Amino acid sequence: MKNNFGNMDTAIKAGELLMTEKPFAYVLSSKEKGFRCDNCLQKLKVLKCTGCQFVHYCGRLCQRDAWNEHKWECANLKRVAPKIIPDGARMLAKIINRLSRGDGYTYHAFYSPISFRMWKDLMSHYPDLKNDKKRMDHFTSLCVVLFEFLKDISLPNTVELMGMYGRMVINSFTILDTDMNSIGTGIYLASSIIDHSCSPNAVATFDGKTINIRAIKDMPNLDWNQIRISYIDLLKTPYERQTELLENYYFLCECDRCIDETQLKILHAAKCPNTKCDNPINIPWKENCELVRKPTIDNKDKQSKQNGVVSNEQNIDPKNPTENGDTVRDVTEIQCSTCGTKCTQKFMDVFKKAMEFTEMHLQNMKGTSVAYVDVCKFCLEKQEGVLHPLNVMHAQTLDHAFDALIQVQLWETACVYAERLIPCFRFYYGERHPLLGLLHLKYGKILLYKMDLHRALEQLKFSENILRITHGDRHPLYKDQLLPLLSQAMLES
Incomplete structure (x- = not known):
């Protein structure tokens, strides 16, 4: 582990390496078994x-x-063969082994010349864990596997073991390859000091199993209390991001980006019917569709007459239900705040159906390794001229479609979809993000x-x-x- 800055008052420039660190414990994903080296990855x-x-x-x-x-693992894996040990159980077993047999309790991971993190410094969120049924079920299943797998190590008591499990699930980093998969x-003990923001000033990339933390914004000095990376994918609504963070890390993100009114107006926006106007228009399409979680209910009854709202739920008129149970406002109330163009009932119906159709198919493709070209193209056809170019569902569909088209070599x-996807990535990820740099790289490779x-x-x-800043000039991707x-x-040329 290395920190390049001996003087904490040194100004930080975008692209500078803040930290590089080897893992305290790691495991190669089982889906990569037989394709990658378990040591160098x-x-x-x-x-x-x-x-x-x-x-x-x-x-x-x-x-x-x-x-x-x-x-130690070799003998245990041989003994339980042909049973396959789940990734989570292998990871927890490696942690238990290092703590019981190695230097796990005394290992110091320095993030500055005098500051370091140890295993005991990691947060376990023990109370939250006990109230999380899904994770407690997972913990129970891992205990059953560990009891059979670790015959040569005395397992800690339940409280201690749950603390180890909590530290593992809360502080784990997903190791990514050069394609961000x-x-x-x-x-990573030292790197775990870095908090989350949906508008980060640093980024974590990987060279094999080594994590590199680089600044993506200029900073007056190196203050680890102010360094932020994103724990999650940002191509989502604030509500989805906040929900994912609550479920996995037990905190509600209240960063400026999550409550940014400019972004909230665009997330589920329709395109203005006036082809010469690019202003987003908010059309309620789904009952109780929240775009952001707020810690307190303030000014709930105050509804802006501008296009775009915090929650579509606030725009619903319960006296005007549609035939399938959802509700919409009177069409005369919805018009473009820039050019004044009104949305017809037909336009609203087409928009609503396009959003519902897209949501269904995005949900079906969620978690799968393969996106379906025909489905994506059909969704995009329904979205054409109806969804705003930066609408998050439109952006997600383009992202799936672009990857699927590369796989089938269309x-x-x-190229057409890449051109439309680049502004979306800039809007949701920012100007300096590895995924934006990778998109330009893939697009450039196709054009070449x-x-x-x-x-x-x-x-x-x-x-x-972008990649010179996010990865550095020595990274294999660069x-x-x-x-x-x-x-x-x-x-x-």
Whole structure:
């Protein structure tokens, strides 16, 4: 683990490395088993461990490097074979082993020359955990597995074990590959000091199992109390983000971005019927559709006459129900605040059906590794001319569609969707985010393949400006993937 700043008063520039750290404990995702090395996490040709026949290594160097951590697990995995140990149980077992046999209780992870974090410093949220039925059920199932798996280690008592489990689930980082896909989970003691914001000033990226924290905004000095990363995906409504944070981390996010009226007006907005106007219009489409959680109910009865609201529920007229049970305001009340164009009943009906159709299919695709090209295209056809270009459901559909089109190599349509997706990513992720840089990189690569050299070079330069800040010039994504493409585009153009 390394902190590059000895002087805490040093001004921080965007792109500077704040911290790099090896994991206290980690586990490769079971879905990557047989495809990646369990030590370096690289996607290479791998061979099974001759002992347990469960973990894989890319060579003897990685096998030797991992042996001190793997030797106890190897015997246990061999004993319970052919049973597969769940990722959560393996992770908790590794933590128990390090705490009982190694330096787990004394290990210091420094984030400044004199400040450090230890295992005991991690929050377990024990009271919240006890009231969380879903997690308690998960904990109980893990205990059953651990009792059979760890025959050679005396398990801690239930209270202590629950504290370990709480520290694990609250402080775990999802380890990402160069394409920002999840490949594992790790506990990083020093990095766990960083709090969440939906408008972060730093970003966590990974080089194998090593986490790197980099600034994405200029700061007057390095104050760890002010460093923020995002714990979750930001391409969601504030309500969805807040719900995810409450369920997983037990706090309600009240950052400026979650209550930003400008964004709230756009999240579920319709496009103005006037084709020359790009102003968002809020049309209630679903009963009790909340866009943001508020800690206190203030000014609930105060309804802005401007387009866009905190919750669609506030715009519902209970005296005017539609045939399927939802409610809408009188059509004469809904008009563009910029150009004055009124929304017809037909326009409102089309908008509502497009939103309902999109919501259903996004829910069906949620959690799946494959998005369906035809479904995405059908959703986008229904959204055309009705949903605002920055509507969050429109953005999510474009995101699914772009990835699906790349998988089936429909390059022409992928380019069309990439152009429409870039403004969405800028709006929801910000100007300096790894996913935006990766989008420009993928788009530029497609354009280069199509020999559209001028546009390819433009997109790759956009990507370079972002990834140099978020990943640094030594990261494999930057030096091994982006720079060769950028050099090729410059030479050929």
